[in-house]
Amino acid sequence: MNNIYFANFKMNLTFAEIEAYVKSLKNLIDLNSNHIGLFVPFTALKQTKDILNGLSILTGAQNVHQEEAGAFTGEINAQMLKECGTDIAIVGHSERRKYFKEKDYEINKKIKQLMKYNIKVVLCIGETKEERTSGNTKKVIYTQLREALAGLYENELDNMIIAYEPVWAIGTGENATNKMIEEVSQIIRQTIKDLYNKNIAEKFPVIYGGSVTVKNIKLLSKIKNINGFLIGGASLNYNTFAEIINEKMKKTANV
Ligand code: 13P
Numbered sequence: 001m002n003n004i005y006f007a008n009f010k011m012n013l014t015f016a017e018i019e020a021y022v023k024s025l026k027n028l029i030d031l032n033s034n035h036i037g038l039f040v041p042f043t044a045l046k047q048t049k050d051i052l053n054g055l056s057i058l059t060g061a062q063n064v065h066q067e068e069a070g071a072f073t074g075e076i077n078a079q080m081l082k083e084c085g086t087d088i089a090i091v092g093h094s095e096r097r098k099y100f101k102e103k104d105y106e107i108n109k110k111i112k113q114l115m116k117y118n119i120k121v122v123l124c125i126g127e128t129k130e131e132r133t134s135g136n137t138k139k140v141i142y143t144q145l146r147e148a149l150a151g152l153y154e155n156e157l158d159n160m161i162i163a164y165e166p167v168w169a170i171g172t173g174e175n176a177t178n179k180m181i182e183e184v185s186q187i188i189r190q191t192i193k194d195l196y197n198k199n200i201a202e203k204f205p206v207i208y209g210g211s212v213t214v215k216n217i218k219l220l221s222k223i224k225n226i227n228g229f230l231i232g233g234a235s236l237n238y239n240t241f242a243e244i245i246n247e248k249m250k251k252t253a254n255v
Contacts, residue, residue, distance in 0.1 A: 001035060001161075001205045001227055001228075002035075002227050002228065003033060003034040003035055003227075003228055003248060004034075004035045004037075004161065004205060004207050004227050004228025004229070005034055005035070005036050005037075005228055005229055005231065005241070005244065005245045006036070006037040006038075006039060006058075006060065006122065006163075006207065006209075006228070006229070006230045006231065007036075007037070007038050007039060007231055007235030007236075007241055008039045008060075008062065008090065008093075008209070008230055008231065008232050008235065009038065009039060009040055009041065009062075009235065009236065010062065010095070010232060011041060012041075012236055013040065013041070013044070013236065014044070015040075015043070015044040015047045015048065018038070018040055018044050018047075018048055018051075019047070019051055021238045022038070022048075022051055022052065022055075022057070022238075024238045024239075025238040025241065025242055026055055026057075028238065028239070028242035028246070029242050029245045029246060031055060031056045031057065032056070034245055034248075035058075035228065036056070036057045036058065036245070037057065037058035037059075037060045037087070037088055037122075038052070038057060038058070038059065038060060039060035039061065039062050039088075039089075039090055039122075040059070040060065040061075040062075041062070042061060042062075042076055042084075045059060045061060045081065045084035045085065045086055046084040046085060049084060049085030049086070049087075050085075058087040058088045058120070059084075059085055059086055059087050059088075060086065060087065060088045060089060060090065060122070061076075061081050061084075061086045061088075061089040061090070061119075062089070062090050062093065063076075063089070063090065063091065063093070063096060063110075064076060064077065064078050064081055064089050064091065064110050064113060064114055064119075065077050065078075065110070065113075066106045066107075066109035066110045066113060067109070067113075068113065077113065078110075078113040078114050078116060078117040078119060079117055081114075081117070081119060082117040082118070082119060086119055087119065087120060088119060088120035088121070088122060089114055089119050089120070089121060089122070090122045090124060090163075091107050091110045091111055091114070091121060091122070091123055091124070091148075092104075092107040092110075092123050092124045092125060092144070092148060093124045093165070094124060094126055094165055094167045094170055095170070098167070104143070104144055104147030104148055105147060105150075107123070107147075107148045108147060108148050108149070108150050108151070111123065111148060111149075111152065111160070112151070112152070115152075115156050115159060118159075120159045120160070120161070121159060121160045121161070122160075122161050122162075122163050122207075122230065123145075123148055123160060123161070123162050123163065124162075124163045124165050124209070124230075125140075125141055125144040125145060125148070125162065125163070125164060125165070125188075126140075126141075126144075126164055126165040126166040126167050126169075126170075126210070127140040127141065127166055127167065127168075128140075128167045128168060129167070129168040132166070132168065137184065137187075138187050141164075141184060141187050141188060141191065142187065142191050145162070145188065145191045145192070145195070146191065146195065149195060154196050154197070154200055157192075157196065157200055157204065160204075161205040161206075161207060161227075162188055162204065162205070162206050162207070163206075163207045163208070163209050163230045164176075164181065164184050164185060164188065164206060164207070164208050164209070164226075165208075165209040165210050165230065166180070166184075166210050168210075169209075169210025169211050170209070170210050170211070170232065171211070171232060171233060172210075172211055173211050174211060175210050175211040175212065175213075175216055175220070176208070176210055178219065178220065178222060178223050181208050181220070181223050181226060182223055182224070182225055182226075185206045185208075185223075185225045185226050186225065188204070188206050189201045189202065189204060189206070189225070192204050205227040205228070206225070206226050206227055207226060207227055207228040207229055207230050208220065208223070208226050208228075208229055208230070209229060209230030209231065209232065211233075212229050212230075212231045212234060212244065213233075213234045213240075213244075214234065214240055214243045214244055214247075217229075217243075217244045217247045217248075218247055221247055221248050229244070231244060
């Protein structure tokens, strides 16, 4: 799967704003050649699904609780996401790891809940600045992946995308270099190969997130071993998001 462009709105945009966004976005991009997903706040999921009906754009959630149900005030389970029409959900975003102290074993349980309800998964992994400068990137990526994937069968990986999001690059304006992204994508594929097999490792979709903008997308699009992008800040404006998506098309058209 290539040309993946996922917009993580985080805690931004009301449904009214998302509706106006979709109305404009769909006329600016080629929905047949790209895999687009909008990761909206929980409260907008159902209505977003309704307006995306008939368009090939995935309706995404930004999180899910790891338990099936119970006394967890304020939380949302996978069944509830499914009821809203959610196609795909992010787990393990670094903001959740940082502000809500989410651990790898909880992320593993979240993935299992989502799979139970047939919701695709975007698993976010990535190192902090300190981990990178101390030479621990490989170890961190390996550990996050191994723990998040524990107990998952090979066929379940068909419904998963891994997003490499270095913590230091998120919302900072400092994106990882192409070389760094290529190296980490290689580490991800090697880990999947070690845990499963070569076949699945080669076809596994890996995307990059962290300060992707209209300015740097041209350079980032040159990376060979990734399948797309997860975009935060720059996705909040439909024009900017469309420009990012269309950069690749420009390149294809020029070949
Ligand atoms: P920014 O694009 O704002 O750096 O955010 C990236 C991200 O966290 C996407 O999930």
